[in-house]
Every structure is written in C-alpha cells, then in structure tokens.
Amino acid sequence: MKKMMILAVMMVMTISASAMSYSNAKREALFLSDKMAYELGLNDAQYAAVYEINLDYLLGLDSRNVYGSRWSRRNADLRYVLTAWQYDRYMRTSHFYRPAVWSAGTWRFSIYDRYNRSLFYKARPAVYVSYRGGYGRNYSGFAHSARGNHFDNGNHFGHSKHNKHDKMNRSNRNGRHIAKH
Numbered sequence: 001m002k003k004m005m006i007l008a009v010m011m012v013m014t015i016s017a018s019a020m021s022y023s024n025a026k027r028e029a030l031f032l033s034d035k036m037a038y039e040l041g042l043n044d045a046q047y048a049a050v051y052e053i054n055l056d057y058l059l060g061l062d063s064r065n066v067y068g069s070r071w072s073r074r075n076a077d078l079r080y081v082l083t084a085w086q087y088d089r090y091m092r093t094s095h096f097y098r099p100a101v102w103s104a105g106t107w108r109f110s111i112y113d114r115y116n117r118s119l120f121y122k123a124r125p126a127v128y129v130s131y132r133g134g135y136g137r138n139y140s141g142f143a144h145s146a147r148g149n150h151f152d153n154g155n156h157f158g159h160s161k162h163n164k165h166d167k168m169n170r171s172n173r174n175g176r177h178i179a180k181h
Helices: 002-018 022-040 044-059 069-081 084-092
Strands: 100-103 106-109 169-171 177-179
Touching: 022 044, 022 084, 022 106, 044 069, 069 084
Parallel strands: none
Antiparallel strands: 100 106, 169 177
16 A cells, blocks of 8 residues: 555656646747747737647646647647748747657757747737636637637638638728627
C-alpha cells in the first residue's frame, strides 16, 4: 500500500512538472503572438484571436503530447484566422509552427533563438486581461472572443450558421463585418 501511494505521488509530480502554469502560458502566448503579429502582419482582431489560440494550446501542453491533438486544433484554428499567405508562411516558419519542445525536464521555445525576450512590437491584445483560456473550438463553431469578426480570408468567426456568403453581414467603419443576430 505504501509503495502504491509513493508511486501515485510520483506520477502526480511528474504530470504537474510537465504541464505549464497559467502565468507561464500567458507570458509565452503573448510573446509568441506578438512575433506572429509582426512577421505575419496580423491586424488587431487576428492578433487577439491568435493570442487566445496560442494560450489555449500552451495551457493544454504536457510533455507526452506536444504535437498531438492540441497542436492539430491550434493549426485548424489558425487556418481559420489567418489569410492563405499568412497561414502558408506560418507553416514554413518553424518557430511558429512548432513553438514548444519538452527537453531535459523543461519547456524550450524556439522563438527565443530568433528574438530578444524583452522586445515587443505591439501592445497587449485587448483580450489579454479578460481571456483565461479554455474556450477553444466547439461543435457549434469557433468560440473565441473574436466571434463575429470577418477577415479578408473569407473565414468567419462565429456559429456554423454564418459563412462568407451570409447576406446578413454589414460593414462597420473599421472594415470588419458584423453579423446581425
């Protein structure tokens, strides 16, 4: 019994040691998203959505599943947010496409091989304070806070009833389309 208890404690310690804390995930998601905004030319709505997507991915990381289902979900979500040329560049840029590595008991981020840790190009996205992670996509559509935004790539955030051919969309002063509900 004592051996089983010790084994269970060791397993919990191993799992928690390989998971990323909320504060670390938030910091890494901001840094990664900032560099993606700089290199991919993201607008503010894309930047906010990319931050949320990266935070969800990093919060779900564990050392056993770095490039598994969470990574696939991240790629699907980013395909939805980015234009075709942005997504193509994202896929060809290894420090964006495969941002995290679990090595020797710690997380390593390849973005730091290219950028200084203290350099930021953009202000924090508006959702930085309010978004706590965990929304992700669901079966009824994309559920991030960018819901309702329409990007030039023809992809529409929101419930599955909306699409780029939705006649109910109207433009506002910023060039974004807002769906009438």
